[in-house]
Amino acid sequence: MELATVAKGKWSQSGNVLCIFTVHKASPKKRSGLSSPSCARSVLTVCSSAEMAGRPGSLKVLINPCSHRKEAVHVYRDHVAPLFKMAAVQTDITVTEKEGHALSLITECRLEQYDGVVLVGGDGSVAELCHALVLRAQLDTSSALDKPTRATLPLGIIPAGSTDIVSCSVHGVRDPVTATLHIILGHVQQVDMCSFWSQGRLVRYGFSAMLGFGGRTLACAEKRRWMPSAQRRDYAVVKTLAKLRPEDCQLSFVKTKKSSTDPFREEEESWTTTQGLYLNISVMSIPCLSPYTPRGLAPNTRLANGSAALIAVGNTSRTQFIKHLKRYSAPTGQLDFPFVEAHTVTAVRIRPRALIGAEEESEEDGSDPAIQSETGAFPWNMDGELVRLGHEVLIRVHPRLLCLYGQEVEQAESTASCGCI
Numbered sequence: 001m002e003l004a005t006v007a008k009g010k011w012s013q014s015g016n017v018l019c020i021f022t023v024h025k026a027s028p029k030k031r032s033g034l035s036s037p038s039c040a041r042s043v044l045t046v047c048s049s050a051e052m053a054g055r056p057g058s059l060k061v062l063i064n065p066c067s068h069r070k071e072a073v074h075v076y077r078d079h080v081a082p083l084f085k086m087a088a089v090q091t092d093i094t095v096t097e098k099e100g101h102a103l104s105l106i107t108e109c110r111l112e113q114y115d116g117v118v119l120v121g122g123d124g125s126v127a128e129l130c131h132a133l134v135l136r137a138q139l140d141t142s143s144a145l146d147k148p149t150r151a152t153l154p155l156g157i158i159p160a161g162s163t164d165i166v167s168c169s170v171h172g173v174r175d176p177v178t179a180t181l182h183i184i185l186g187h188v189q190q191v192d193m194c195s196f197w198s199q200g201r202l203v204r205y206g207f208s209a210m211l212g213f214g215g216r217t218l219a220c221a222e223k224r225r226w227m228p229s230a231q232r233r234d235y236a237v238v239k240t241l242a243k244l245r246p247e248d249c250q251l252s253f254v255k256t257k258k259s260s261t262d263p264f265r266e267e268e269e270s271w272t273t274t275q276g277l278y279l280n281i282s283v284m285s286i287p288c289l290s291p292y293t294p295r296g297l298a299p300n301t302r303l304a305n306g307s308a309a310l311i312a313v314g315n316t317s318r319t320q321f322i323k324h325l326k327r328y329s330a331p332t333g334q335l336d337f338p339f340v341e342a343h344t345v346t347a348v349r350i351r352p353r354a355l356i357g358a359e360e361e362s363e364e365d366g367s368d369p370a371i372q373s374e375t376g377a378f379p380w381n382m383d384g385e386l387v388r389l390g391h392e393v394l395i396r397v398h399p400r401l402l403c404l405y406g407q408e409v410e411q412a413e414s415t416a417s418c419g420c421i
């Protein structure tokens with residue numbers, strides 16, 4: 001279906017543009033094809049004739065040249081820059097030089113000259129930038145780290161990674177033109193975020209954390225950075241499945257109160273604690289859609305419902321666990337297994353049992369168990385980044401902490417399948 005034709009068809013007398021729906025439907029199976037500036041020109045021509053509030057005039061653009069297949073610069077130049085030019089959006093571009101560059105830039109630059117920030121990169125870069133935007137708001141307002149202030153500028157994500165979970169969660173597709181049109185049209189979606197804590201210290205702000213299978217798979221993949229990403233992911237999944245073992249954990253959580261979506265208030269918190277063997281525990285403040293998991297890794301949460309999904313997969317056979325993993329590509333029933341526990345929560349505390357003795361000892365003699373023993377650190381997958389932590393982890397949900405260009409979507413376009421299981 002031609003994008004131009006549909007866009008005209010959806011233009012209403014009242015001036016409401018419904019072309020984001022249009023773009024989603026007409027998106028190509030691959031990044032090329034319809035993802036060309038010429039296809040989007042008529043959408044922009046129609047839209048630019050209308051006065052629309054919230055359209056950005058000036059953007060700070062960050063490009064990670066090393067993301068995935070090192071295509072980010074080309075993606076920007078070929079698919080994004082021409083559209084910004086057509087829409088008369090001013091851009092100030094930085095190509096990042098190393099890990100941490102985006103974080104230092106955002107915490108130091110004069111943000112008030114921009115209407116939004118745009119990132120071209122994968123989930124690792126997205127995580128760094130989201131953390132940076134919240135941290136910057138924190139610094140500007142001198143607010144406490146556990147009561148973070150909302151980021152002042154919205155973030156637009158042009159997908160150029162291998163999975164692009166955050167981008168998919170607000171666009172439904174991994175398509176640079178769709179992402180760019182959302183930015184140009186000023187479609188802004190609030191999203192909940194989490195803060196991750198260890199030993200009273202902030203680890204980072206982000207959207208998701210996994211311990212167990214998710215953490216170990218990532219640790220295994222990170223050792224093989226030289227492999228192409230799809231092959232690396234498949235290898236790591238198979239290898240971790242072969243060595244599948246549960247973690248003995250103390251899991252505590254605060255269930256969401258139905259009536260309130262306000263940030264947590266300590267006096268109202270009521271913690272539930274369980275103890276058991278878990279193959280995987282994930283906490284996700286957004287649904288985490290991707291082409292591999294069209295309904296998301298957390299189909300039981302929304303982008304801005306003020307809570308996170310806690311999904312704890314108890315000990316079971318390898319066959320049952322694989323069945324559960326495969327169900328993520330199905331339209332329904334992802335969590336319908338007797339060994340899967342799902343809750344809607346505002347806070348979670350996870351304490352692997354192996355740490356309990358060591359932590360109690362260190363409390364007594366003042367030493368650090370993570371330094372004492374390398375094996376005391378557990379691999380966590382935090383927004384696709386490997387973080388090793390040797391202590392209990394506390395996760396708190398912060399409602400609508402950040403705005404992303406895009407909108408809530410029910411499901412992602414499924415263009416890929418994991419052939420390894």
Ligand SMILES: Nc1ncnc2c1ncn2[C@@H]1O[C@H](COP(=O)(O)OP(=O)(O)OP(=O)(O)O)[C@@H](O)[C@H]1O
Pocket residue numbers: 064065066067068069096097098099100101121122123124125126128160161162163164229384
């Ligand atoms: N010039 C650079 N060289 C090396 N690393 C960089 C550079 N610029 C940014 N980074 C870092 O690269 C890391 C990974 O980036 P990104 O997620 O975009 O790519 P990826 O890991 O290949 O993609 P995916 O996470 O989808 O697999 C980020 O943590 C970011 O800080």
